[in-house]
Amino acid sequence: PEAPVRTDVAIVGAGPVGLFAVFECGMLKMHCHVIDTLEVPGGQCAALYPEKPIYDIPGYPRVGAGELIEQLLEQAAPFEPVYHMDQRVEKLERVGEWWRLTTTRDTVVEAKAIIMAAGVGAFGPNRPPLENIQAYEGKSVFYYVTKPEDFRDRSVVIAGGGDSALDWSILLAEIARKVYVVHRRPKFRGAPDSVAKLQALAGAGQVELVIPYQLHRLEGRDGELEAVVVRDFDGGEKALEADRLLPFFGLSMDLGPIRDWGLDLDRQTLTVDPFTCETNLPGIHAIGDIASYRNKLKLILTGFSEAATAAHAIYPRVHPGEELHWEYSTTKGVPGRA
Numbered sequence: 001p002e003a004p005v006r007t008d009v010a011i012v013g014a015g016p017v018g019l020f021a022v023f024e025c026g027m028l029k030m031h032c033h034v035i036d037t038l039e040v041p042g043g044q045c046a047a048l049y050p051e052k053p054i055y056d057i058p059g060y061p062r063v064g065a066g067e068l069i070e071q072l073l074e075q076a077a078p079f080e081p082v083y084h085m086d087q088r089v090e091k092l093e094r095v096g097e098w099w100r101l102t103t104t105r106d107t108v109v110e111a112k113a114i115i116m117a118a119g120v121g122a123f124g125p126n127r128p129p130l131e132n133i134q135a136y137e138g139k140s141v142f143y144y145v146t147k148p149e150d151f152r153d154r155s156v157v158i159a160g161g162g163d164s165a166l167d168w169s170i171l172l173a174e175i176a177r178k179v180y181v182v183h184r185r186p187k188f189r190g191a192p193d194s195v196a197k198l199q200a201l202a203g204a205g206q207v208e209l210v211i212p213y214q215l216h217r218l219e220g221r222d223g224e225l226e227a228v229v230v231r232d233f234d235g236g237e238k239a240l241e242a243d244r245l246l247p248f249f250g251l252s253m254d255l256g257p258i259r260d261w262g263l264d265l266d267r268q269t270l271t272v273d274p275f276t277c278e279t280n281l282p283g284i285h286a287i288g289d290i291a292s293y294r295n296k297l298k299l300i301l302t303g304f305s306e307a308a309t310a311a312h313a314i315y316p317r318v319h320p321g322e323e324l325h326w327e328y329s330t331t332k333g334v335p336g337r338a
């Protein structure tokens with residue numbers, strides 16, 4: 001593990017509620033580090049419904065989920081949070097006065113208090129059960145497309161039947177040398193308009209539909225893919241010559257390691273005192289979807305309010321003996337805002 005970085009508050013989860021907690025802590029002069037499994041901030045809003053409008057955010061009659069995340073990032077930015085993305089928090093330990101978090105990338109963050117804003121758990125792509133796939137991940141097998149240009153002139157196998165598979169097949173058909181779409185059913189689950197577009201591209205020979213087939217084996221060396229072997233339901237195999245594979249089999253959510261940290265659980269949630277959002281462990285607070293108490297409403301709105309409650313409850317831990325001179329968020333409170 002790397003040398004620990006120290007901060008006032010470590011936030012587990014960069015969903016809407018974790019992001020707003022950065023702002024609320026910042027207003028009370030507490031600096032934050034934020035850790036998330038996903039590559040980009042936004043939690044469920046970014047991963048599950050970036051294009052969907054939300055109608056119940058105060059002051060916004062209608063806002064796209066992706067846009068809401070952008071606004072929250074901008075609101076938090078003056079407080080200079082440090083984001084550690086693409087890594088899951090695996091371990092929580094008490095080290096003297098500090099709470100220490102360790103991630104799957106060996107990042108170690110020590111903080112005076114922890115805010116668990118981990119939603120429904122860590123999101124991760126569903127990995128197809130292919131032998132040795134880990135060796136190819138990040139080199140020639142990807143679960144997200146960040147830069148479509150990386151696929152220029154590549155021979156790409158896209159697997160799956162949902163919107164991600166459809167959207168990327170359509171987009172990459174223009175860039176890649178070859179696009180195979182492997183799906184195990186004749187019917188796609190995505191938007192009818194996208195299905196029609198894909199069929200048209202297939203008709204024009206711009207993509208090749210490999211249906212009904214399932215991924216069976218990867219061939220290549222040193223993480224560089226050479227072929228994807230697919231299989232039909234009668235055991236018939238064929239090898240698709242390809243140097244990239246994009247499996248789109250959805251995301252799964254898993255509370256995972258959080259279960260083993262000694263926190264009181266109520267099924268998939270952490271039990272908190274609603275007046276402080278503190279869990280059974282002193283200095284560990286939980287907010288947003290992961291926090292539960294009687295009559296809890298699982299809404300972004302509720303999570304925002306819990307972020308403020310937790311920040312105020314944490315303040316005396318970070319600034320012991322200092323009386324809280326509460327101010328409203330006039331321009332005075334927010335750095336760089338005039």
Ligand code: FAD
Pocket residue numbers: 012013014015016017018035036037038042043044045048049052053054055056087088089090117118119120121122123257258287288289290298299300301303
């Ligand atoms: P999340 O958004 O779930 O974010 C939690 C983050 O924590 C995730 O990014 C996850 O990867 C990360 N994480 C978890 N465990 C770890 C770990 N161990 N290490 C590192 N990172 C971890 N709510 C509304 O108020 N209005 C709506 O209109 C609305 N529409 C919705 C529509 C859909 C389709 C869905 C699915 C939900 C909707 N919701 C809506 C609910 C809303 O999205 C959630 O209440 C909200 O996302 C909760 O925010 P959060 O920050 O608590 O958690």
